[in-house]
Amino acid sequence: MSKNTKKVFWGFLLFDYKAVNEYLEKMAEKGWMLQKVGRYTAQFKAIEPQSIKFYVDVFPGSVLSADNNQELINYRDLCEESGWIFVDDYYQLQIFFAPSDTSTPIPIQTDKVIEQKIAESKIVKNELLPFTLLLLFYLLIFASDSLNPFQIEYTELLTFIGVTNTVLLPYIIFFNLIIILLMSIWVFRTRKAVKRGIPLPKPNIKIAKIRGTWFYFSFLFIFLIYFISIIGDVISTPITGIIMLFIPLIGVFGGLFLRKYVKNNGLNNKKSIIFVAVSTILIVTIGVVIMIFGIINASVFITKERELPQGYEVMKLDDFYDGNNVVLHRNFDNGNSPLVPTHYDYYEISKKGSIRTEHYQAINSYFAKIIFDGIIEEHDEKLIITNPTDWNADDVVFLDNTGTILILKSNKVVLIDGDFDFSDSNTRNIVLSKLF
C-alpha cells in the first residue's frame, strides 16, 4: 500500500450510521478522503486537509439488490443531481460527499419520519430478526445441555467443539443479548425523537467505535475459536471430523455462490427468487445428506475393529487369564481436547468374558473430578462406595455392581468394566500393578 492510501479498521455497526458522517468529515480535515468501504475495513487516500461534508443514507430498496440494480442507480442519480457525489456503499448504507468548493446541498433526508422508518425497516429489522433467532437457538442449546445449564457436562470436555461450546456459549448469549439490547434502544430513541419532532439522535463517534470494535472483534474471536476447534476435532478424529467439516464448508461456499449470483443478477424477477429458494433448499439438503452419510460412515468405520496401539495403559483379558485366552473382538477408540488431552477406550471380548477400559487424562484434578462425577451421574442408581486407600486413589466407586469400577487419581479417571469382581484383592492387585 502506497503512502497515498491507507486501510483502516472500519468497525461501525450499521445502526450507528449517523456517527459515520462526523468520522469521515474529521478524517478529511486530517487529510484523508474515503475511497472504499466494507463492513470491516475502509480505504482512504491522502488529500489536502479540507472541510468536506458527508452524508450517509440508508437505501430504502432490498438488501439483496444487485450492483446494477436499476432502482439503486435511480436513487444514486437523484442524490447526485441534487449535489451529492457517491463514494461507496456497504450493505444498505450509501455514502455521499459534497465537494468543498460548492455550497452544501439539501440533506438527502429532509423528513425524519420517513428517514426513521427506512432506517428501522432496512437496518434494524434485517438484523434484529437473525440475532433474536440466534439467541433463541443458543438459549435452547444452553438449556438442553442438562437440567442445570450451569453444570458442565463431562462429555462436552472430551472434544474441541464441546469445550468451545462450554466455555463460549455463555459469552455468545451475552453477545447476542447486548446487540439486541442496543438495537432496541436505538429503535426506542429514534421513535421518541420522531414523536417529539426533534432530529434523530446522532451517536458519539467514540462510543460508536467502541461498540463496533467490540462487536467485530467478538465476532472474529468466536469465529476463529470455532474454526480452530473444528480443525482440532478433525485432527483428533479424522474420519468423522473431515466428513463433518463438509457441512459448514457447503454452507459457506453455497452462501458465497448465492451472494455472487444475487449481486450479479439481482432479485428482481420471479425466476431469480425461485432459483435462490431452490438453491438454498439444495444446500441444506446436501448438508443434511452429508451429515447422515457421515454418521453412518463413521459408525461403519468405528465397527471396524482397531488394534490397541503401543503406549496406552489398558486392562486386557490376558492380564486375568494368563494368556490362555482367544480374543474374538477388540476395539480401540481415542480422542483429545484442550481440557482432556488424552482419552481412550479399549475393549476385548472372548468366550470366557470381556473387559473394557475407559481412560481420561484431564489437564488438572478439577476437570478430572467433573468427569468422575459425570460418569457416576450416569449410573447413580446402584452405586457402591469403596475405600479409596485400597486403590491408592483419591476416590473409587463401584457402579451398578462390583464388575464396574471407577477410579479417580489426581488428574486421571479410569473406568474398568468386565466380568470380574473388582472388590477382590487379587483382581485389585492385577489392576493396580498395570494401571497405577
Place this chain on the structure above:
Amino acid sequence: MAREQLKNLTEPMYYILLALTTEQHGYGIMQQVDKITNGRVKIGAGTLYALLSRFEKEHLIVQVAEDGRRKIYSLTEKGLGILNDEYVRLNRLVLDGKAYLNKKGEKK
C-alpha cells in the same frame, strides 16, 4: 385503504403531488417544489425517492416516459383526486381560522 392512509398529506407529500400536476423527473420535482414555495420547503433526494416509490406503489403517480436514465412521472386520476381533497381540506382550515384569527389580529 391507500386513500385512507393518505387522507392528510404531509407538507412534502402535498408539494410533490402539486409539482407533478405537470410531468416532471425526480430532480425537476425538487426544483419545482423549491420554486413553488420560494425556497421555504426543501425536499431531499432520499426523501423524494422514498415518497415517489410509495406514490407509484399506491398508483397516485405513474411513470410516463424516460429521459436517458431519468424517469418522468405524472399524476394519475387517483393522485389528482387526493391532491384536490387535500387542497379543499386545507382551504377549509384556512377559512375556519380566518374569521377568528383576523378578528384577533384587528384587536391587536
